[in-house]
Amino acid sequence: MYDERIGYWVVTRYDDVKAVFDDWETFSSENAQAPVRERGAEAKRIMAEGGFTAYSGLSARVPPEHTRIRKIVARAFTPRRYKALEPAIRANVVREIETMLRRPDRTGDLVADLAYELPTVTILTLIGADTSQIDTYKRWSDSRGAMTWGDLSDEEQIPHAHNLVEYWQECLRLVEEAHRTHPDSLVGDLVRAQEAGEEITDHEIASVCYSLLFAGHETTTTLISNALRVLLAHPEQWRQVVEDPKKISAAVEEVLRYSPSIVAWRRRAKRDAVVGGVEIPAGANLLLVMGSANRDESHFEAPEVFDISRPNAREHLAFGYGIHYCLGNMLAKLQAKVAIEEVARLAPGLRLVDADAIEFGHNLSFRAPVRVPVTWEA
Amino acid sequence: MPKVTFTDHAGETRAIDANPGDSVMETAVRNGVPGIVAECGGSLSCATCHVIVDPADFASLPPMEEMEDEMLYGTAVERRETSRLSCQIRITEDLDLHVTTPETQV
């Protein structure tokens, strides 16, 4: 279906979405980070003058450049690295939950009280950025999200344009600093790889930081919020998770299927192609709706039912598929698992307040609950 | 023709004719062999294509690269002596490979 409002061909069936992701030679990701709404003249001027030259770290790059950079960056994203972070992640989660539970009015918001900071601290630690600057990074990320996937007027774009300039300058500074101090961090590793002869430029390293400092937390905040929102809305399944924490990994997969943090992602046809029997001309933009593919009844039985024991939940497309498959998938799932484990242990009696009133941000790709209000018995 | 024999954790066996150039993961997925998820489609990012190679066949395979070795620390069922990620094993002309799929990939 062609959607005239955004100028995209919308792909919604499981097999079609997966096939487009898989065929990177026909369907390029070059438009994945393009502003959905064109930038206004003033925002463009601010960004040009501020030296803003970032576009994408990896997701909108294409082979052979993508292959070269991804190979170098992937080495910094191995399971052993994450596992080393697990104790710190767990300690953070426990501290946040205990703080919330001490509140005398017995009410909390799982987004603000738990999901918001945790992944940000993790990614800042991994990258070697300053963990006392969480709010600054969140402000920059919000601007990046709004400027790329939102629908802002020229006027509204101006403060965000200033934020993007600051954000990019900080990425450049991190790389420059790493050349001098060689820190034990992801930026440090990438700079060391470059110095050892790997083919990656400073601009590319800064672009990877620019990516990760956004991709590395927004979507995980959403995953943790959604996981608790959906599990608490299904008390019988929440009880199973509390009684048998081994079920948590499967529950996280089902949350990713049922309520993926990114509901749609973009591609561009490099040549004439056929998708689901429809002819798509070369140069056309495609919107792949993973949120819909994940509920395609020809792939998932009773797709509207949330069921943590669904055998094929893991075939969801929440992390994409193929050469751009999410590099941070294991880190995201590890954090969600630890968060659920500790909530189930420390606050098994948590209840949602007014679940139907939960609102989501307004945006083309990211479906994120604004608040998840909860309460508990004394 | 090359052949891959998959045995699941319960002992059920499937022998599949394979095409040279494909990976063992692709051979499994195309033929609907259960027990291999391959969530990332072979980009070495998910570790859900884990197999345990028959020790008798293990040495005949080209050795794995460092990144595959690293990713094997992320499998759902802990890696064994002859564990591999099947998206990284290429089918060659007269391959006759025997692998076991783990109890779970999640």
Ligand code: HEM
């Ligand atoms: C629930 C959490 C997350 C979701 C739902 C998610 C989803 C996605 C999706 C849909 C893509 C595009 C895939 C494609 O085009 O085929 C992607 C790519 C990517 N993600 Fe994630 N992501 C999450 C967490 C993370 C984390 C924690 C990190 C890093 C720490 C990360 C880093 C990346 C990178 C670097 C790419 C680009 C990879 C490439 O183009 O080669 N993501 N992610």
Ligand code: FES
């Ligand atoms: S298919 Fe994902 S690592 Fe092999």
